[in-house]
Amino acid sequence: MQRTLLERVEPLARDVVSLVLRGAEGPLAPWEPGAHVDLRLPNWLTRQYSLCGDPADRDTYRVAVRHERLSRGGSEYVHRFLRAGRPLEVSLPRNNFPLLPAPEYLFLAGGIGITPLLPMLRAAVGAGTPCSLVYAGGSAASMPFLEEVRSLAGDRVDILATGERGRPDLARHAAALGPDTLVYCCGPAPMLRAAEAVFPAGRLHVERFRPEARGFAPDAPFEVECARSGGTLRVPADESLLDVLRHAGHAVPSSCREGVCGSCEITVLDGEPEHRDELGAPAGRMYPCVSRALSPRLVVDL
Structure with a gap:
């Protein structure tokens, strides 16, 4: 820290x-x-x-x-x-929503979702990369950084107070999308779902503040072996892997407990995790606040 x-x-x-x-x-x-x-x-x-x-x-x-x-x-x-x-x-900064190189960007912000996109907009404008921002909110009074985005990008910003103009027409923006344009979207769940419905999956990057509701098999008990400390722990069906590890004295950091922040990432050495996070855990890693096991036993680097 x-x-x-x-x-x-x-x-x-x-x-x-x-x-x-x-x-x-x-x-x-x-x-x-x-x-x-x-x-x-x-x-x-x-x-x-x-x-x-x-x-x-x-x-x-x-x-x-x-x-x-x-x-x-x-x-x-x-x-x-x-x-x-x-x-x-x-904490030290973590980036699960990086701005990838592209010849052009379309940024889609809903309300407080402007926060991760504002530095992206600043970086694109500073580099001279073509970009545009669609920024929607219930009213102008509820939308932070309005003057800052206007001064950064001028007429490349389309500001929509949805109480007056309705929701942004994302299908129209998708139809006009350049062949190599990357789309970055952050906002409320309905906006993210609308974006996922019309933009190509390989070119759309989203960040969620809350996990999407998804269905999984009923929670089942499993074992976790901590390779460095040598202990084996039982994870019951009604307790998370994170809580079991922490109760056993392993100082695994945690924050959101919803699988959206990445702070509790651990390394998996053997076994098959059941990934329930929103981040898409990289190979050999998992987020124990929400994820569990598909195999009877996991071996982790703790």
Whole structure:
């Protein structure tokens, strides 16, 4: 974890604030567009937020937080109690949503989904790469960074207050898509599903803040062998692999517990995991907060 000092809390839009975090011990770890960090809050909760500042600024990180009406305690604490001057611990950046090289980009943002896309837009504009942004929200008052995106990209930004203009016509954008254009989309689940329905899968990259509902076989018990420590643990049907590992004393980090952040990644040496995450775990890895086993036994590098 990196030690930071909360330098500023700034209102951005209705129910949205930005947090500017200054490194307390010198420059902060580098990051690239699409990255996020875990922010350890004073109420003992850890939450993930996309970095939405400038990667060239090694002195500060910027994140934006929307106050969720059904908050599980994170956004409510940020909006009601967090004040400038507070020391906060922040993880090293992780990037599960990297901006890949392309001759052209189309960015699709819904509400707070603008946060990972704003640095991508800045990078594309700075590199002179053709790009456009479709930014939708319920109303202009609820959409953060409006002036920033306008100043960055001018007439390449299409801003839609859906309460007035309706939802973006993604089918029209898909029909006009250049042959090598990559599409990056972040926003509410209906927007992501609409994008997945009309854009070619190989050229569409999405980031979800919540996992999609999917069906799996009923949870079954299995064993996990920890290769380095030599112990074997039983994972019952009603407990996650992550909890079993942590209860046994293995310091596996965790944050979202929903398979969307990647903080709990572990290495699998043998056996067949049942991947239930939203990230698409790389070969030989798994996220034990949600994933389980298809084989009776897993061997992990712990």
